[in-house]
Amino acid sequence: MDNNISITNTTTPKGSHLSEKERAQIEILHKEGYSNRAIARKLNRNHQTINNEIKRGTTCQVRRQKSRKGKVYTYFSTIYSCDAGQARYNRNRLNSGRRGKYLLMKDFIKELDNLLLGRYDGFKYAPYGALKKLKPKFKDLDLPCVTTIYNWINTGITETNPIDLVKKPKLRPRKVKQETQKRCFGKSIDERPVEANLRSEIGHFEIDTIQGKKMATDKVILVLTDRKSRYNIVKVINFKTSQDVNKAILELKAEYGSKLFKTITADNGSEFSELNKVHSEVYYAHPYSPWQRGSNENNNGFLRRVITKGKAISSFPEEEIYYVSDIMNEYPRRIFNGLSAEEVFHIHYVLPSGPRVA
Structure with a gap:
């Protein structure tokens, strides 16, 4: 035994795993005939740790030798290999820890993919909306949170890929465009009542139009969004x-x-230039400031999932347009803790003849 072998003896944190470098040192010392306890002292480790590592990394080697008469002799020997020990360690690490929740809910993941990919009615759900939609059906399961669903999507556990999602939030700095030549047809948004600004009651609407093809002969969708409930008309x-x-x-x-x-x-x-003739309380957003009608623009994004740009509105049956709007109103909203815009709207307001049915 060579007692002059230089091994760095550093203090290791208690409970830390052996490193690849330490395994190489164990291999050298083991070949030199050091006992497990002697190796442990050299590496400042517990002797049982060394014993377990040598058992894990020990491999069987086969050597065949042919005699002069042509007979083949096979010899078996065992040897510790730091590479084998490291490979075994890596495999064990992959199998360690709690088993993933997704392994126990394959039916839920299948239904989740169907909603995220829009397989039922062509309308894609976001992870939060899909989770709320499936909760009554899988009420006996311990369902994951929204963050976990995003992790499943990002790691390939679901069939849905990140690119398949409706949208992922991207925070970009807002560019304020100052334009003075844009005309204003009436009272500024700065004069709007405080109830409208605070969204404290039903009845304060944002209005916009959706075009398909920019043709004078094509139909247009008029969209009104209630600021409090996000209900869409x-x-x-x-x-x-x-x-x-x-x-x-x-x-x-x-x-x-x-x-x-x-x-x-x-x-x-220009289509809203004479709105004051049919309604007294009309307010106009600042020029080039669509975020001042954020609820309206967000709901327009819902409609655009089906009513895409560049396709004439006239090519869509009106029943389909109203159907998509109804789906949007029934969509679970995180801002309302899973309630839909329609539920919030009807909590605060009852229509004269009941809810409209398209």
Whole structure:
């Protein structure tokens, strides 16, 4: 035995695993005939740790030798290999820890993928909405949280890939564009009542239009979003003109009751230039500031999942447009702790003839 072998003797934290370097040192010392206890003292480790490691990393080697008469003799020997020990350690680490929850809920993951990929009605759900939708069906399961679902998607456990998601939040600095030539048709959003700003009651709406192809002959979707409940009201109109918008507003007042519409916040599009003729409390957002009607723009994004840009609105049946709007109103919202916009809306307001059915 060579007693002059230099081994770095450093203090190791209690409970720490052997490193690849330490395994190489164990192999050298073991070949030199050091006992397990002697190796342990050299590495400042417990002797049982060395004993367990040598057992894990010991491999069987086979050597064959052919005699002069042609007979083959086979010899077996065992030897500790630091590479074998490291490979065994890596395999054990992969199998350590608690087994993933996803292994016990294959049916849930299948249904989750169906909602995330829009296989039922072509409408893709976000992870939060899909979880709330599936909760009654899988009430006996210990369901994962939204963060866990995102982790499953990112690690490939689900069929859904990150690119398949409707959208992932991306926080980018807002660029404020100052333009002075844009006209304002009435009272500024700065004059809007405090109830509308605080979303403290039903009846304060944001308004916008959705176009398909930018053609003068194509139909347009008029969208109104209640600021408190995020409830969406849509109306298909023939043209993107102030006359058609005003006519639609009067029809909606007759359908939903004029008391519902307290204030309306619009952008500075020409189709809203005469909105004051049919409603007294109309306010206009600052030019080039769509975030001032954030709820409206967010709901437009829902509709755009099905009613895509560049495709004529006239090519969609009106029943389909109203159906998509109804799905959106029934969609579970995180901001309401899983309640839908429709549920919140009807908690605070009862329609004159009951809820509208498209």
